[in-house]
Amino acid sequence: MAASSMRTTVLSFGRSNGHCLGNYAFSLLGIRAPYSTALSTNNAKGFPDRASRMPRRARREPGEARTEKMADNQDWTAVYPAAAVFKPSAVPLPVRMGYPVKRGVPPQKNGNLELMKIPNFLHLTPAAIKKHCEALKPFCTEWPAGLDSDAACEKHFPIKVENKEFVSAGTSLRNPKARVVTLTVKLSSLNLDEHARKKMVKLVGDRYCKETDTLTIITDCCPVRQQNYDYTMYLLTVLYHESWKTEAWEAEKTREDMEEYHWEGSTSQKNVLDTLLRMRAASEGEEDPGAVREELLGQPTVQEYKDSVTRLKNEGETEEGMLQYREAVKKLLNI
Amino acid sequence: MATPIVMVGRNVGAFANTVLRTSSVLLNVDVCGIKGRHVIFSQECRLQRPAAFHTACVLRTAPAITVTDEPDMLYQRIEVQVKGHDKTVLDSYEFFATVAAKELGIDIGKVYEPPKNIERLTLLKSVHIFKKHRVQYEMRTHYRCIELSRITGSTAQVYLEYIQRNLPEGVAMEITKAAIERVPEHIQNPMWDGIPNKDKASQ
Numbered sequence: 001m002a003a004s005s006m007r008t009t010v011l012s013f014g015r016s017n018g019h020c021l022g023n024y025a026f027s028l029l030g031i032r033a034p035y036s037t038a039l040s041t042n043n044a045k046g047f048p049d050r051a052s053r054m055p056r057r058a059r060r061e062p063g064e065a066r067t068e069k070m071a072d073n074q075d076w077t078a079v080y081p082a083a084a085v086f087k088p089s090a091v092p093l094p095v096r097m098g099y100p101v102k103r104g105v106p107p108q109k110n111g112n113l114e115l116m117k118i119p120n121f122l123h124l125t126p127a128a129i130k131k132h133c134e135a136l137k138p139f140c141t142e143w144p145a146g147l148d149s150d151a152a153c154e155k156h157f158p159i160k161v162e163n164k165e166f167v168s169a170g171t172s173l174r175n176p177k178a179r180v181v182t183l184t185v186k187l188s189s190l191n192l193d194e195h196a197r198k199k200m201v202k203l204v205g206d207r208y209c210k211e212t213d214t215l216t217i218i219t220d221c222c223p224v225r226q227q228n229y230d231y232t233m234y235l236l237t238v239l240y241h242e243s244w245k246t247e248a249w250e251a252e253k254t255r256e257d258m259e260e261y262h263w264e265g266s267t268s269q270k271n272v273l274d275t276l277l278r279m280r281a282a283s284e285g286e287e288d289p290g291a292v293r294e295e296l297l298g299q300p301t302v303q304e305y306k307d308s309v310t311r312l313k314n315e316g317e318t319e320e321g322m323l324q325y326r327e328a329v330k331k332l333l334n335i
Numbered sequence: 336m337a338t339p340i341v342m343v344g345r346n347v348g349a350f351a352n353t354v355l356r357t358s359s360v361l362l363n364v365d366v367c368g369i370k371g372r373h374v375i376f377s378q379e380c381r382l383q384r385p386a387a388f389h390t391a392c393v394l395r396t397a398p399a400i401t402v403t404d405e406p407d408m409l410y411q412r413i414e415v416q417v418k419g420h421d422k423t424v425l426d427s428y429e430f431f432a433t434v435a436a437k438e439l440g441i442d443i444g445k446v447y448e449p450p451k452n453i454e455r456l457t458l459l460k461s462v463h464i465f466k467k468h469r470v471q472y473e474m475r476t477h478y479r480c481i482e483l484s485r486i487t488g489s490t491a492q493v494y495l496e497y498i499q500r501n502l503p504e505g506v507a508m509e510i511t512k513a514a515i516e517r518v519p520e521h522i523q524n525p526m527w528d529g530i531p532n533k534d535k536a537s538q
Contacts, residue, residue: 236522244527
């Protein structure tokens, strides 16, 4: 309160005298003006100490804008060699950006914050891109000419390894999804025999897709992507070699464990034999059961019936399958 | 195929050197985070300013391109997805990426724009009470996808690094790489060529 009252008295004193006291009055009263007041002379900054020590630099007028001196055939890559803020004096385009005021147009480019905020691609004109690529060309390699189709790639390089990489700005460079590795391979491209293939399918379970015959292994248990890749290759190796092994307990495989339907030894075969035997017995007398069985099974009608039943069981019920079954049954029972 | 396919890799240790010389934006960028072998270049470039880049691609010293015998990686498909808040910035970036790919001789598969995602929030306008007066914000994320097909490891490294260094501020990128490999030697034949049970007993 006291200081403010003193300040007002000083001000009135200055005005009444008709000339400014300058900083002397303030240094006398021990008041520091935080901003320029009526008493200060050419002290734009308002710091009394600095003005007495440093002479004030004369303000330079901005020169001619670079846009005036630009030629039509200049090299633009010299003006913007790298990513930089939009400089209205360096870009010769009459660009306007911003929300127009009432009955107006968007503001001009000079002093336009919107143009400065947005990332510009002035340093990546086609000419600049061509120059960059010319410099980068020696480090590129050609794709092998023999692998120009997906089928050729699949044939020679059956294993496919997928991973992701992330680029973003944030407090951390890491992204936990970057360490996931997915390995895809078709079982037909591996050296497996029938038993090994069936065992492999049983070992992997859900990871095998029957329609596309692909095995997919996804790992993210290790913290580093290289480790995850090594682990997938290790899993593939172990699965491969284990599936070639035949354990003692595999001999106990029952009909329920089988992947496909086999007609030999099934109830369908038994039923067919029974039916045919009864048909035979109605017309003829007793014969050797073993020979009769072989003879009955060898008939073409029985073979057709076997094919149709196997097809229905393995592929599911389709129009063609049902028709084939119908025909086979009709022939078998002489309808 | 009768002819064996041999891949030759290129040591791209000098790549960063060239890129740093060709675009001076990297003068103040700390390249330590990207790869170990690029660390030394962050000090070199501060000493040698790329003053004459625009006149011709004349480098101060000849780039040391070393060709190694290490087989090159093969990528069947590389998908680059960029996302940002401004669609026009992504448009410009897509133009840049496609022109760069064409210049480097990379096959571009598909370039498409997945639909944008808008996340909306409804918050209370006032600090205290006034439950009926709310304010709503939304965050729009636009996407752009560029698929490249059949590209070698060296080319991929060069192209992706070039793309990533020129990624504008406020734009994020996600890259999905699908590499193809041969079946390794240890999987080509089962190791129990003899009697499996005997091998198991010996182990």
